[in-house]
Amino acid sequence: MIRGLYTAVSGMITQEAKQQVITNNMANANTVGYKADNLAIKKFNDVLIQNFDKVSGGKNVRNIIGSISNGSEIDETLTDFAQGLLQETDRETDFGIAGSGFFAVRRTAANGNQNTYYTRNGEFHVNNQGYLVTASGDNVLAVNMDTGAEGPVYVGNGKLVVDGNNDIYIDGTAQYRFRLVDFTDYKSLRKVGDNLYSGEAPMESNAVVKQKSLEKSNVNIINEMVNMMTVLRTYESNQKVIQSMDETLGKAVNEIGTVR
Structure with a gap:
């Protein structure tokens, strides 16, 4: 559950950075010779998931479940050097x-x-x-x-x-x-x-x-507006995931863990 929170938060951070790049592109749509930027996103290094629930020869041994990514991070900012009109x-x-x-x-x-x-x-x-x-x-x-x-x-x-x-x-x-x-x-x-x-x-x-x-600037204002809406919806999706996890953790602490 906690790992899921980190994953969702990393997604919000990268989407916020992407929104800043898009906003800068739109602000320079009329800047002479300006070249649009784009933010490249990559995933964090995968984390190995394992436990010791497996029993062999009367002893608990390591059991590898698989791997999972801890979310996304900013890779680099790429500039589109395509010719403007x-x-x-x-x-x-x-x-x-x-x-x-x-x-x-x-x-x-x-x-x-x-x-x-x-x-x-x-x-x-x-x-x-x-x-x-x-x-x-x-x-x-x-x-x-x-x-x-x-x-x-x-x-x-x-x-x-x-x-x-x-x-x-x-x-x-x-x-x-x-x-x-x-x-x-x-x-x-x-x-x-x-x-x-x-x-x-x-x-x-x-x-x-x-x-x-x-x-003229090579910024395509229509594409940038579409990208902005996509980023906004992705950000809101991550936000809802965090709210849902927070509510679940709250119930686990305040209701399930209550001594009756």
Whole structure:
């Protein structure tokens, strides 16, 4: 009976965590370049059930009944990196990626350290210093066509145009090329906030940058609503199991165990 309580409670805990993931997906249904998450659930390690009721040779010997799981637990959070729809805009600094890949951006910490992150959100703008940056102010990285060095994109007051080779033209002159990267194992990517990812061993991507376009979130709001209802009903089922067990234990303690 007590083991059943633990099993039902573990189910409620995992369903609550799944509900949080679904809620976050729905909240980011309109976030540019957002990729939906899904919670993977696994069972606890099986527990061996045995007793010593079996008698052999006048002695009680171990009798293996079988095994039982103690419930479920959270395994990992998986991200769906499927391509979102590209929606056309009228802004020259909006960019969408067609294919597998990420923009590389550089963030400067308060202590001066610089870290490189990756994003599918191409909703950029030119800051007061004339550099192409993200909504959070991180520098968008590109390769300088003259030096071959990687660094921020300086636009100034110039007109910015990107061609089919991902080359960035400033006032008609090709000066940069977007640094698009990809990864062999997307499971190594970790969300760090602000729609950014951290990852190791990036490689060059063959994706194409579409100017005046933004990639919409790949969240399917209808599926998420269905998943939310399923999680709610599963949670309520576990809750009713706990209530039933609690009532049974109450009777066992207060009625069956009463000395008359």
